[in-house]
Amino acid sequence: xxxxxxxxxxxxxxxxxxxxxxxxxxxxxxxxxxxxxxxxxxxxxxxxxxxxxxxxxxxxxxxxxxxxxxxxxxxxxxxxxxxxxxxxxxxxxxxxxxxxxxxxxxxxxxxxxxxxxxxxxxxxxxxxxxxxxxxxxxxxxxxxxxxxxxxxxxxxxxxxxxxxxxxxxxxxxxxxxxxxxxxxxxxxxxxxxxxxxxxxxxxxxxxxxxxxxxxxxxxxxxxxxxxxxxxxxxxxxxxxxxxxxxxxxxxxxxxxxxxxxxxxxxxxxxxxxxxxxxxxxxxxxxxxxxxxxxxxxxxxxxxx
Amino acid sequence: xxxxxxxxxxxxxxxxxxxxxxxxxxxxxxxxxxxxxxxxxxxxxxxxxxxxxxxxxxxxxxxxxxxxxxxxxxxxxxxxxxxxxxxxxxxxxxxxxxxxxxxxxxxxxxxxxxxxxxxxxxxxxxxxxxxxxxxxxxxxxxxxxxxxxxxxxxxxxxxxxxxxxxxxxxxxxxxxxxxxxxxxxxxxxxxxxxxxxxxxxxxxxxxxxxxxxxxxxxxxxxxxxxxxxxxxxxxxxxxxxxxxxxxxxxxxxxxxxxxxxxxxxxxxxxxxxxxxxxxxxxxxxxxxxxxxxxxxxxxxxxxxxxxxxxxxxxxxxxxxxxxxxxxxxxxxxxxxxxxxxxx
Numbered sequence: 001x002x003x004x005x006x007x008x009x010x011x012x013x014x015x016x017x018x019x020x021x022x023x024x025x026x027x028x029x030x031x032x033x034x035x036x037x038x039x040x041x042x043x044x045x046x047x048x049x050x051x052x053x054x055x056x057x058x059x060x061x062x063x064x065x066x067x068x069x070x071x072x073x074x075x076x077x078x079x080x081x082x083x084x085x086x087x088x089x090x091x092x093x094x095x096x097x098x099x100x101x102x103x104x105x106x107x108x109x110x111x112x113x114x115x116x117x118x119x120x121x122x123x124x125x126x127x128x129x130x131x132x133x134x135x136x137x138x139x140x141x142x143x144x145x146x147x148x149x150x151x152x153x154x155x156x157x158x159x160x161x162x163x164x165x166x167x168x169x170x171x172x173x174x175x176x177x178x179x180x181x182x183x184x185x186x187x188x189x190x191x192x193x194x195x196x197x198x199x200x201x202x203x204x205x206x207x208x209x210x211x212x213x214x215x216x217x218x219x220x221x222x223x224x225x226x227x228x229x230x231x232x233x234x235x236x237x238x239x240x241x242x243x244x245x246x247x248x249x250x251x252x253x254x255x256x257x258x259x260x261x262x263x264x265x266x267x268x269x270x271x272x273x274x275x276x277x278x279x280x281x282x283x284x285x286x287x288x289x290x291x292x293x294x295x296x297x298x299x300x301x302x303x304x
Numbered sequence: 305x306x307x308x309x310x311x312x313x314x315x316x317x318x319x320x321x322x323x324x325x326x327x328x329x330x331x332x333x334x335x336x337x338x339x340x341x342x343x344x345x346x347x348x349x350x351x352x353x354x355x356x357x358x359x360x361x362x363x364x365x366x367x368x369x370x371x372x373x374x375x376x377x378x379x380x381x382x383x384x385x386x387x388x389x390x391x392x393x394x395x396x397x398x399x400x401x402x403x404x405x406x407x408x409x410x411x412x413x414x415x416x417x418x419x420x421x422x423x424x425x426x427x428x429x430x431x432x433x434x435x436x437x438x439x440x441x442x443x444x445x446x447x448x449x450x451x452x453x454x455x456x457x458x459x460x461x462x463x464x465x466x467x468x469x470x471x472x473x474x475x476x477x478x479x480x481x482x483x484x485x486x487x488x489x490x491x492x493x494x495x496x497x498x499x500x501x502x503x504x505x506x507x508x509x510x511x512x513x514x515x516x517x518x519x520x521x522x523x524x525x526x527x528x529x530x531x532x533x534x535x536x537x538x539x540x541x542x543x544x545x546x547x548x549x550x551x552x553x554x555x556x557x558x559x560x561x562x563x564x565x566x567x568x569x570x571x572x573x574x575x576x577x578x579x580x581x582x583x584x585x586x587x588x589x590x591x592x593x594x595x596x597x598x599x600x601x602x603x604x605x606x607x608x609x610x611x612x613x614x615x616x617x618x619x620x621x622x623x624x625x626x627x628x629x630x631x632x633x634x635x636x637x638x639x640x641x642x643x644x645x646x647x
Contacts, residue, residue, distance in 0.1 A: 136343075140344050140347050143344075143578065143581055143626050143627065143630050144348075144581060144623055144626060145581035145582070145584045145585050145622055145623065145626055146581065146582075146585060147584075147585035147588055147589075148581075148584065148585065148588065148603070148618070148619055148622050148623070149619075151588070151603060151607065151615070152355045152356070152615060152616075152619050153355065153359075155366075155607055155610040155612070155615055156355060156356060156359045156360040156363075156366060156610070156612070157359065228471070232471075232473050235473045235475075235476070236473055236474075236475060236585075236588075236589050239473070239475050239589070239592075240588070240589070240592060240604055240607060241604075241607055241608065242607060251473070254475070254476060254479070257479075258479065258593070263479060263482050263483055263486075263491070264486070264491065266483055266486065268483055271476075271479050271480070271483065272480075274476075275472070275473065275476035275479070275480070278471075278472070278473055278476065279468065279471050279472050279476075282471035282472075283467065283468065283471040286467060286470075286471060
């Protein structure tokens with residue numbers, strides 16, 4: 001008997017209702033964690049500010065040719081955070097730098113989590129020599145110094161945002177792979193997977209309908225931590241000079257400051273804001289991630 | 305950094321999954337570990353070739369990017385680097401060179417890469433070694449006390465500080481310390497040129513230059529150890545053997561020192577070794593800020609070329625160092641944990 005469309009819709013509705021319920025439960029648990037809430041609030045605010053930068057500020061003021069201010073001036077009424085080596089307002093630079101840093105952080109994290117989840121699920125689902133090889137590779141990449149690998153990659157590829165994203169993504173996927181593999185293994189050991197297989201479910205059905213929905217929440221919690229890591233990695237790479245010079249991220253601003261002698265001149269207003277930006281964003285992501293992990297991993301509950 | 309949250313169970317997981325061999329365990333264990341380390345080394349060597357020879361397409365074009373060079377110069381450079389030969393021939397030459405300890409010639413420094421690397425290895429070892437030791441002492445001390453008095457004010461302050469330090473890019477912390485201590489400590493390098501040549505003054509001078517870079521590197525690393533130590537001690541806190549120890553009438557201090565800490569120490573010690581790659585990451589950034597003449601600064605200098613032979617050499621050395629630390633971690637784990645030895 002083939003199910004009628006009505007029945008299918010009924011099943012779907014039940015699934016969605018359950019998912020909604022589960023999400024509400026997760027949210028309630030999450031809201032109990034004050035750190036997590038603070039982190040989330042901070043992130044929402046920062047992302048909104050970054051998105052609204054073209055509306056709230058004037059991009060043309062970032063052009064060297066349009067500026068009339070003196071270079072390297074300490075904070076004043078005109079430039080709240082002082083000016084940089086070309087006389088551009090540091091506040092404006094940091095505001096626009098947030099867009100680049102966040103964009104790269106999110107994209108690199110997505111790439112890394114995508115590779116990691118795919119490798120982890122495949123390794124756990126298929127087993128055998130494929131699993132051995134994949135995990136061998138994962139362990140190998142896990143111990144390699146990520147930054148050194150990313151430096152190597154961005155040195156040999158053409159400069160640009162894409163290269164940085166690729167370098168960070170390729171260097172940082174192994175932790176996600178281990179997580180996804182462990183979770184897939186526990187899911188696939190459960191009886192309902194055996195039932196599905198007995199009813200004739202193929203690899204695609206098992207992975208798509210059963211494994212993925214169970215793995216994704218944990219991976220999502222983990223992603224917040226990966227984004228934080230990616231933002232730090234991006235700033236370090238840019239500071240070392242492999243970033244995109246035409247669109248300075250927070251790391252790029254710091255590189256310009258360092259190279260133009262801001263340290264020896266004691267130009268603290270040039271060095272502090274981009275770094276504080278990084279610390280706040282990373283801290284927010286870390287707080288969110290820790291709260292989410294506590295919610296999704298009951299073993300950790302009551303520890304923190 | 306997520307390793308702190310998820311990584312603790314990994315080593316034990318792995319031992320169970322692999323099903324350690326019985327019988328003359330020690331020898332087989334050792335051979336197995338050495339074998340897998342050698343395989344990793346081989347992978348590093350291949351990856352080094354892939355990264356610096358195959359991905360760039362024409363390495364010479366990459367290296368001379370943005371500089372005016374005549375076709376003759378390009379051809380000459382190609383010949384000297386050996387990149388005009390077919391790929392397989394290049395690979396054979398590369399392996400042969402590695403076996404002879406020949407890593408090519410630097411393009412920026414015009415010197416053998418192997419010489420450059422050995423020259424820069426010492427300062428990096430000094431910096432990384434001192435910082436790791438300091439970080440272990442600080443991280444364990446604070447971590448143990450935080451976990452023992454969980455949710456106390458001490459715990460909140462020390463964990464909060466650790467999380468903040470951890471969220472900081474190390475190079476930025478370095479820049480801040482440089483500004484804060486301008487004039488008190490030297491702003492870079494490893495020694496003053498006018499220091500008397502006797503051993504005592506030289507040591508003092510290097511130590512004086514070491515203070516800031518070492519502090520910077522320690523700050524992020526100790527934070528990691530603290531969080532790991534704290535969470536692994538928290539996992540032990542509810543164990544029944546602690547109740548037994550208390551029931552015996554042991555002082556709280558002794559329960560902690562003799563019973564809880566030794567057990568919680570295991571995952572932390574392994575992680576100290578496993579996270580060695582992270583320390584090296586930090587070293588690259590810190591050495592750049594303080595122009596500490598180690599492998600990290602060499603990498604930074606080579607990036608401006610990019611001087612591919614030097615980058616390749618530095619990559620190989622740093623990756624090999626991490627693999628070595630992993631073997632040590634495995635061996636140490638076996639020595640420290642009787643449960644692993646018994647299987």
